[in-house]
Amino acid sequence: xxxxxxxxxxxxxxxxxxxxxxxxxxxxxxxxxxxxxxxxxxxxxxxxxxxxxxxxxxxxxxxxxxxxxxxxxxxxxxxxxxxxxxxxxxxxxxxxxxxxxxxxxxxxxxxxxxxxxxxxxxxxxxxxxxxxxxxxxxxxxxxxxxxxxxxxxxxxxxxxxxxxxxxxxxxxxxxxxxxxxxxxxxxxxxxxxxxxxxxxxxxxxxxxxxxxxxxxxxxxxxxxxxxxxxxxxxxxxxxxxxxxxxxxxxxxxxxxxxxxxxxxxxxxxxxxxxxxxxxxxxxxxxxxxxxxxxxxxxxxxxxxxxxxxxxxxxxxxxxxxxxxxxxxxxxxxxxxxxxxxxxxxxxxxxxxxxxxxxxxxxxxxxxxxxxxxxxxxxx
Amino acid sequence: xxxxxxxxxxxxxxxxxxxxxxxxxxxxxxxxxxxxxxxxxxxxxxxxxxxxxxxxxxxxxxxxxxxxxxxxxxx
Numbered sequence: 001x002x003x004x005x006x007x008x009x010x011x012x013x014x015x016x017x018x019x020x021x022x023x024x025x026x027x028x029x030x031x032x033x034x035x036x037x038x039x040x041x042x043x044x045x046x047x048x049x050x051x052x053x054x055x056x057x058x059x060x061x062x063x064x065x066x067x068x069x070x071x072x073x074x075x076x077x078x079x080x081x082x083x084x085x086x087x088x089x090x091x092x093x094x095x096x097x098x099x100x101x102x103x104x105x106x107x108x109x110x111x112x113x114x115x116x117x118x119x120x121x122x123x124x125x126x127x128x129x130x131x132x133x134x135x136x137x138x139x140x141x142x143x144x145x146x147x148x149x150x151x152x153x154x155x156x157x158x159x160x161x162x163x164x165x166x167x168x169x170x171x172x173x174x175x176x177x178x179x180x181x182x183x184x185x186x187x188x189x190x191x192x193x194x195x196x197x198x199x200x201x202x203x204x205x206x207x208x209x210x211x212x213x214x215x216x217x218x219x220x221x222x223x224x225x226x227x228x229x230x231x232x233x234x235x236x237x238x239x240x241x242x243x244x245x246x247x248x249x250x251x252x253x254x255x256x257x258x259x260x261x262x263x264x265x266x267x268x269x270x271x272x273x274x275x276x277x278x279x280x281x282x283x284x285x286x287x288x289x290x291x292x293x294x295x296x297x298x299x300x301x302x303x304x305x306x307x308x309x310x311x312x313x314x315x316x317x318x319x320x321x322x323x324x325x326x327x328x329x330x331x332x333x334x335x336x337x338x339x340x341x342x343x344x345x346x347x348x349x350x351x352x353x354x355x356x357x358x359x360x361x362x363x364x365x366x367x368x369x370x371x372x373x374x375x376x377x378x379x
Numbered sequence: 380x381x382x383x384x385x386x387x388x389x390x391x392x393x394x395x396x397x398x399x400x401x402x403x404x405x406x407x408x409x410x411x412x413x414x415x416x417x418x419x420x421x422x423x424x425x426x427x428x429x430x431x432x433x434x435x436x437x438x439x440x441x442x443x444x445x446x447x448x449x450x451x452x453x454x
Contacts, residue, residue, distance in 0.1 A: 004428060075420075164450055170435070174443040175452055248452065302407070305417055306424030 002176050002184060002275035003309055007053025007076050010169055010273065014047055015108075015153045023098075023108055023155060030098040030108070031091040035084065038139075038255035040101035040158055041218060042082050045270075047107070047154035048168040050252060052273045057084040059149030060115040067125040070262065070303070077269070077304045079262040081126065087144035089114055098155075105155055112150035119143065126259050129291055135221070136257045136288075160253070162217055165231060167250035172212070173275040175248065181210035185278040185312060186271035189215045190256070192225050192233035192370055194362045196342045198241065199317040199326035204280050207312075211247040212276055216254045220378045223348070227251075229369075229376040236369045260285070260292030261300040265307070272309040279309050283316045318342065319360040326360070351376060391415070 005011075015023065023030075035043070045051045053076060058066065061073040063081050072078045084099075091097050093114055099107045123130045123137040132138050160166055167175070176184055185204040189197065205211040213234060217227040225233075234249050252270065257263050263286035268279040285297040294316075301311045315328035322338040332339070342361050350357045351370055370376050399411045408414040435443070447453040 004430075008427065008430075167447075167450075167452070170439075171443050171447060174435070174440055175447055178444065178447070178453055250452075305421035308424060308428065 001182055002173055003272045003277050005049065005052045005169070006269050006272050006308060009053065010049040010173075011046065011052040011055055012049055012170065013055060013151070013153050015155060020155050024105060027098055027105055031095060032100055033086060033090070033097050033109075034100050035106075037101065037219060039084055040099075040106055041253045041255055042084075043099065043107050043152055044154065044158060045252075045254065046082070046152055048170070050169060050254075050270050050273055051082060052169070054078075054082055056109065056112075056151035057149050058082055058147070059113045060117075060147070063115075063117065063147065063149070067122065070265070077265065077307050079269075080257055080259060080266040081122065084109075084148045085144040086114075086146050086148055089146060099152070101158060104158070106158060107152045107154050109148070109152045110150045111148055114146050114148050116145060117147055126257070126262055127291065128260070131291075134258065134288065134291060136259055139257075158253075162227060162231065162251055165249065165251045166253065167274075169273045169275065172250060176210060176212075176275045179210060179245065179248075181208075183208035183278065184210045184212050184276045185280060186212045186214050186274065186276035187280045188267050188271070189213065189230070190220070190224060191344065192230055192376075193237050193366060194342050194344075194347060194357075195319070195326055195360055196317045198237065198363075200280060200282070200314045201247075203314055204278065204312050205246060208278055209246065211242070212271070212274065213247065213249045214271060214274065215249075215251050216256065217251045218253045218255055222378055224378045225370075225376055226373070226378055229373050232369045232373075233366050236365045237363060240365050241363065256286065258286060258288035260287040261297040264297035265300060265304065268301075268307065268309050268311060272307070276309060278312050281311045281313055316341075348377070386412075389415075 046054050046056060058081055063083060065071055065073040066078050066081045070077065070079045091111060093111055095111045097109050097111055098105050099109055119140050120130050123140045127134055127136045130137055132141060185208045187201050201211055201213065215230050215234065231251065238247060238249060264281050267286060271279050281297055281301065284292060284294045298313045315330055317326045317328045319340040320327045320332045320334055320338050321340065322334040323332055340360070347357055347362060354371060356364070357367060396411055399414055403411065403414050408417070444453060
């Protein structure tokens, strides 16, 4: 049995076609609010149930409860505040407003509450720091002074260059059922796969029916791999090295917060909504810089006996010259001098200079794909 | 500023309380209340897991399957 949606029911906030047409024909009658890309993505995720049980952006009760207790006010585990900020109040509580992204009306929102908040408190509680060098903190400090809570209804999908690979929870749930998978492990990634990733994924797959690779697409930092490179690299890896009846690839659009342990829980909740029963939690999951301990996220999972998805803690892998394969610290008895750690930075450099990485670092087929792009990295 | 989350009081037998108090020594739990909350959340979650799974209508499911076939996810 795949996981039950978080909170019990899969949320779907899509309006019927006739209602949609009516709302759009009356759009001039609604107050308009422009929202940024990250919030538009959140909105889509709410509408399609990726963020179940949220039906909209958090009201103050839920917001404060998430900050203080990592739970919604009804006690459901929830660690990342999904909030809509505005710079000025151009509408009132009780209004229905239209949310626009790039002049496209994407949703109607029923404004339940407009409230103020303490940005520093937000940053410190979610990111455990108020250091502006942390990208999540910098974003919070740059948010508008008001938060708007209330339920949403999706009117238009955002333009999506990767629609072919974008599956919604309702679709992955049917897919898993059709494939006969009862236990599914999800893997979150923002990178092209190297042998370390493959080792972790296959180690996890050993214990379940299916592997669900779920790359996060969306706005990236300079130097990150481009979305199309990640997809092509995984397509190639699947073609040559993955069992077709036990692994699948689908993407999700999501804006990373880099909130480390708290975000690891959030990532697990998202995958639970897709139907996954297990979730791979890596070393320094969703971290940035050295703000979080390498295995801090593992500890936080212990505080959520009611999460409804089982974390799989798989240690960092490396190549051992003596073992002659990928191993981890728990299973390899040999000295560090035999160990070769796969460094993402080193791989990037090799890709940039066209130097073929050794096969224990990256599959040659994957390297060929990455190299075929004129520039595989975000500039 | 956030209003403190509301708590309520439940009664448990004193011997049980004492047993829990001993049991949580040296663990991460700082109070009997924390431990009881943890255990109750665990129990409730496992009961909810056993409840009937949400099902889609046949029509909805067929529509989804069509899209999955079109995208190459299903044969």
